[in-house]
Amino acid sequence: xxxxxxxxxxxxPIGLYRFxxxxxxxxxxxxxxxxxxxxxxxxxxxxxxxxxxxxxxxPDDAEARGLAEGDLVRVFNDLGEVHCTLNxxxxxxxxxxxxxxxLWRRSTRNGATATALAPDTLTxxxxxxxxxxxxxxxxxxxxx
Numbered sequence: 292x293x294x295x296x297x298x299x300x301x302x303x304p305i306g307l308y309r310f311x312x313x314x315x316x317x318x319x320x321x322x323x324x325x326x327x328x329x330x331x332x333x334x335x336x337x338x339x340x341x342x343x344x345x346x347x348x349x350p351d352d353a354e355a356r357g358l359a360e361g362d363l364v365r366v367f368n369d370l371g372e373v374h375c376t377l378n379x380x381x382x383x384x385x386x387x388x389x390x391x392x393x394l395w396r397r398s399t400r401n402g403a404t405a406t407a408l409a410p411d412t413l414t415x416x417x418x419x420x421x422x423x424x425x426x427x428x429x430x431x432x433x434x435x
Contacts, residue, residue, distance in 0.1 A: 371407030
């Protein structure tokens, strides 16, 4: 097993296993993740009845934005926005928000999903899709 292949190290723009600064900005400080759930492994199961889709946010992040459990929120960046209900819980790390993977357009209030917020950039190694680097802001839908 080769954990540090020289050829891969040479082809990586900043090398393998190097620190990369957090890409958060003042405008979009939150990292959006979209994990699978028991109902959304992929969009294949999207036709099944499901509870209201909720954005999961840490209490400190919600408080800083004047948001509370059950509020209608707008998750947005320069690429798009998603409207949904807010779930405030300490189960998620501060600075991170979560929307389930595999949603159908009918799952949210405005017909958009987390995919609308993902950049079309490619990974530095392999040129794959970079779905794990969406930076967003969250605000009250009523204030929008």
